[in-house]
Amino acid sequence: MHLAHARTLDSSDPLAHYRARFEIPDPALIYLDGNSLGRMPKAVRPLMDELLTMWSDRLIRGWNEGWWMDLQTRIGDKIGRLVGAEAGEILIADSTSINLYKLAAAALRLRPGRTKIITDDLNFPSDVYILESVCRLVGKEYELVVVPSDGLNGPLVGLEAALDERTALLSLSHTVFKSGWTYPPAEVTAMAHRAGALTLWDLSHSAGSVPVGLAAAGADLAVGCTYKYLNGGPGAPAFLYIRKDLQSEIRNPIAGWIGQDRPFEFGLEYKPAPGLRRMLTGTPTILSIAAIEPGVDLLLEAGLDALRAKSLAQTDFLIELWESELAPRGYTLKSPRDHAVRGSHVSLAHPEAWGIDQALIEELGVIPDFRAPDNLRLGIAAIYTSYEEIYRAVEGMARIVDEKMYEPYRRGSLEVT
Amino acid sequence: MHLAHARTLDSSDPLAHYRARFEIPDPALIYLDGNSLGRMPKAVRPLMDELLTMWSDRLIRGWNEGWWMDLQTRIGDKIGRLVGAEAGEILIADSTSINLYKLAAAALRLRPGRTKIITDDLNFPSDVYILESVCRLVGKEYELVVVPSDGLNGPLVGLEAALDERTALLSLSHTVFKSGWTYPPAEVTAMAHRAGALTLWDLSHSAGSVPVGLAAAGADLAVGCTYKYLNGGPGAPAFLYIRKDLQSEIRNPIAGWIGQDRPFEFGLEYKPAPGLRRMLTGTPTILSIAAIEPGVDLLLEAGLDALRAKSLAQTDFLIELWESELAPRGYTLKSPRDHAVRGSHVSLAHPEAWGIDQALIEELGVIPDFRAPDNLRLGIAAIYTSYEEIYRAVEGMARIVDEKMYEPYRRGSLEVT
Numbered sequence: 058m059h060l061a062h063a064r065t066l067d068s069s070d071p072l073a074h075y076r077a078r079f080e081i082p083d084p085a086l087i088y089l090d091g092n093s094l095g096r097m098p099k100a101v102r103p104l105m106d107e108l109l110t111m112w113s114d115r116l117i118r119g120w121n122e123g124w125w126m127d128l129q130t131r132i133g134d135k136i137g138r139l140v141g142a143e144a145g146e147i148l149i150a151d152s153t154s155i156n157l158y159k160l161a162a163a164a165l166r167l168r169p170g171r172t173k174i175i176t177d178d179l180n181f182p183s184d185v186y187i188l189e190s191v192c193r194l195v196g197k198e199y200e201l202v203v204v205p206s207d208g209l210n211g212p213l214v215g216l217e218a219a220l221d222e223r224t225a226l227l228s229l230s231h232t233v234f235k236s237g238w239t240y241p242p243a244e245v246t247a248m249a250h251r252a253g254a255l256t257l258w259d260l261s262h263s264a265g266s267v268p269v270g271l272a273a274a275g276a277d278l279a280v281g282c283t284y285k286y287l288n289g290g291p292g293a294p295a296f297l298y299i300r301k302d303l304q305s306e307i308r309n310p311i312a313g314w315i316g317q318d319r320p321f322e323f324g325l326e327y328k329p330a331p332g333l334r335r336m337l338t339g340t341p342t343i344l345s346i347a348a349i350e351p352g353v354d355l356l357l358e359a360g361l362d363a364l365r366a367k368s369l370a371q372t373d374f375l376i377e378l379w380e381s382e383l384a385p386r387g388y389t390l391k392s393p394r395d396h397a398v399r400g401s402h403v404s405l406a407h408p409e410a411w412g413i414d415q416a417l418i419e420e421l422g423v424i425p426d427f428r429a430p431d432n433l434r435l436g437i438a439a440i441y442t443s444y445e446e447i448y449r450a451v452e453g454m455a456r457i458v459d460e461k462m463y464e465p466y467r468r469g470s471l472e473v474t
Numbered sequence: 475m476h477l478a479h480a481r482t483l484d485s486s487d488p489l490a491h492y493r494a495r496f497e498i499p500d501p502a503l504i505y506l507d508g509n510s511l512g513r514m515p516k517a518v519r520p521l522m523d524e525l526l527t528m529w530s531d532r533l534i535r536g537w538n539e540g541w542w543m544d545l546q547t548r549i550g551d552k553i554g555r556l557v558g559a560e561a562g563e564i565l566i567a568d569s570t571s572i573n574l575y576k577l578a579a580a581a582l583r584l585r586p587g588r589t590k591i592i593t594d595d596l597n598f599p600s601d602v603y604i605l606e607s608v609c610r611l612v613g614k615e616y617e618l619v620v621v622p623s624d625g626l627n628g629p630l631v632g633l634e635a636a637l638d639e640r641t642a643l644l645s646l647s648h649t650v651f652k653s654g655w656t657y658p659p660a661e662v663t664a665m666a667h668r669a670g671a672l673t674l675w676d677l678s679h680s681a682g683s684v685p686v687g688l689a690a691a692g693a694d695l696a697v698g699c700t701y702k703y704l705n706g707g708p709g710a711p712a713f714l715y716i717r718k719d720l721q722s723e724i725r726n727p728i729a730g731w732i733g734q735d736r737p738f739e740f741g742l743e744y745k746p747a748p749g750l751r752r753m754l755t756g757t758p759t760i761l762s763i764a765a766i767e768p769g770v771d772l773l774l775e776a777g778l779d780a781l782r783a784k785s786l787a788q789t790d791f792l793i794e795l796w797e798s799e800l801a802p803r804g805y806t807l808k809s810p811r812d813h814a815v816r817g818s819h820v821s822l823a824h825p826e827a828w829g830i831d832q833a834l835i836e837e838l839g840v841i842p843d844f845r846a847p848d849n850l851r852l853g854i855a856a857i858y859t860s861y862e863e864i865y866r867a868v869e870g871m872a873r874i875v876d877e878k879m880y881e882p883y884r885r886g887s888l889e890v891t
Contacts, residue, residue: 080530090534097530105522105761112707113497113514117507117841125708152756154730155572162611178742183731183756186744190729194579194611203742234740284757291529291542291760312607313571314600322846323651325595325620327603339569339600340701342762343708344522424534429739 063448087423092436095288100351141270153295156280162310171225179233209236220252232262237400242274266401288352313338367439378451386458402436412463421453480865509853512705517768558687570712573697579727588642596650626653637669649679654817659691683818705769730755784856795868803875819853829880838870
């Protein structure tokens with residue numbers, strides 16, 4: 058009955074044809090980890106071939122012929138359309154962690170005299186390490202406050218209480234990596250601004266799947282990764298966002314030649330480029346950056362509203378199936394039911410989660426994501442995930458418990474997954 | 475006569491057959507800018523195709539199957555063999571500028587109480603910006619001293635005079651980007667160590683073309699780029715080196731998840747990975763990193779001694795041709811004649827250098843590199859440059875002056891080249 062329903066939903070899905078735009082060598086594989094590494098758009102392969110020909114044929118001239126030098130801002134502008142930023146507010150560079158470091162350090166300089174950075178314990182651990190790194194490097198008086206979460210939910214009350222006249226920056230994941238709980242950016246930004254603090258968002262788990270509305274929220278700064286819902290490829294470079302009116306006052310804390318006003322003059326005196334380009338540091342990794350564009354183009358073609366509508370319908374479907382099939386088998390829902398604060402993945406906890414994860418991959422060809430201690434994350438990439446896949450994954454999760462298929466995969470201690 | 479001589483040299487060149495291992499779509503193009511962007515090894519294209527299949531087929535499993543996760547250290551070890559480092563002392567990450575920032579900031583923590591960084595004005599401008607950035611971020615008391623150069627040569631006397639008990643770090647380009655002058659790393663390192671300072675080398679213009687001998691020199695820290703003589707592709711990620719016995723005391727100033735001891739446990743407490751991996755920050759850019767390996771493999775196969783011998787013979791040949799053909803036409807040699815301090819490129823100055831550079835590219839299909847105000851850099855990549863190409867380039871440079879072919883290309887002011 059559920060299967061028939063899934064098939065009906067697939068047959069009336071207006072986005073279903075986008076699946077054919079991705080290279081899917083094993084159609085039987087059920088892939089629910091597009092929130093860790095998205096599938097490869099078919100357009101990447103010919104693009105990469107063309108790019109290698111540019112390298113071998115144009116050689117150094119490739120830098121002067123525009124296409125390479127414009128990649129960071131051109132793709133940045135396209136991502137801007139997915140997260141509600143204006144043209145010239147986003148560019149591609151480095152990794153999410155490096156970008157977070159640069160923007161956090163720059164933010165402290167924009168709020169002299171303020172020595173506190175605030176985050177929460179739902180944030181991606183790397184973000185916490187980075188914010189600690191910034192505090193440690195800029196001076197002993199700087200402090201990172203990690204506000205404890207309220208169950209699965211972002212600690213809005215605790216954050217508001219922590220914000221004070223010493224706070225320079227509030228940095229949060231928009232959609233948090235374990236539960237998928239999603240902050241309301243406008244509300245949080247207003248809260249930070251009332252205290253005179255800036256906001257710095259990590260959009261890694263929302264860009265391309267959840268509306269962000271950076272401009273509408275009045276957000277100050279943001280970073281995000283491109284290899285999850287944006288389908289940019291393994292370790293694809295990240296993006297950074299700076300609200301337009303902050304760009305002229307911001308200073309790059311790692312000033313490098315590509316962010317210089319006239320990089321090819323090679324003068325010893327650093328003069329920042331106008332606008333966002335001043336945030337660049339080293340030479341851009343052209344092959345990895347170029348591979349990001351086809352995935353972003355597909356999402357723009359499909360439209361974020363349609364993608365979000367399908368993602369909510371699919372996570373609803375998954376939560377319904379959890380309720381009828383998985384809750385009785387010991388799975389607990391660890392993601393919000395409320396659409397307003399839901400991301401595009403659903404976390405289900407189970408005492409045997411590690412063994413279930415391994416059995417799903419090895420025995421049933423279903424790939425979820427395991428997050429310690431007991432979370433199975435099921436990522437919905439609306440651009441290519443089908444309802445039938447969601448049904449099959451749930452069917453597998455039920456079967457593994459019924460047949461105790463997790464037993465051979467149990468581990469004494471957690472290791473790298 | 476010179477042409478016949480060039481052809482004789484080519485026919486007895488033991489490395490000549492390596493040229494066929496590179497994709498050269500236009501064999502008539504004379505490319506002397508491999509010190510800016512090296513040619514593409516043929517092996518890159520099938521490798522990239524295989525890698526895209528890994529992405530589409532293995533998806534997230536690619537991270538657990540080793541090949542991706544090992545890239546940074548595996549290629550790092552190979553580069554180590556080209557620059558005289560031991561296995562486990564080099565890894566690929568980020569850009570040269572980011573790596574320089576991380577190592578310089580880390581070095582300051584290794585020398586507490588010392589507040590001076592020393593460099594020279596021959597250094598690549600981005601290195602100077604980065605060192606200034608580090609000083610600015612860590613605190614007001616930190617100071618960057620830029621020792622003025624002694625003509626084309628590194629200011630050894632001035633550097634020694636500047637080194638004192640307040641100096642934490644001496645950071646220099648091993649081979650400098652304009653003249654190609656090359657520091658003796660052992661001598662300079664000993665000088666720095668006598669003052670209790672650490673050394674941080676930028677090997678961008680020497681790695682893969684000039685012997686460095688990091689271990690033999692007792693060098694402390696180094697960075698370098700991979701898209702020049704290593705032929706890693708446009709904007710290919712950079713490498714960093716930390717001498718083994720420093721690795722356990724060094725702390726990553728931009729601590730991120732990939733440098734964590736157990737990155738896939740996602741704990742909020744940062745514990746650095748043992749050894750060099752602690753210097754990693756964000757997710758590695760797999761496509762761009764993987765493309766580095768074929769070029770490095772070719773250099774290892776050819777052997778650095780043979781490459782250096784050919785590079786010296788070719789720069790000798792070029793300097794001889796300059797003397798007989800170009801000096802009478804107003805070109806000045808701006809690179810050292812002494813083998814001991816010569817890199818793998820030769821700079822020739824001319825009052826009409828900009829117009830000559832443009833005419834060479836547009837009219838004669840010869841690609842050198844222009845560096846303000848009046849330098850033409852001719853880069854010798856011994857792995858694929860032929861003697862005949864060098865002869866043809868010189869012939870073109872003579873003809874352009876004789877026929878005043880630079881005139882239509884003159885410019886009132888320098889712009890981005």
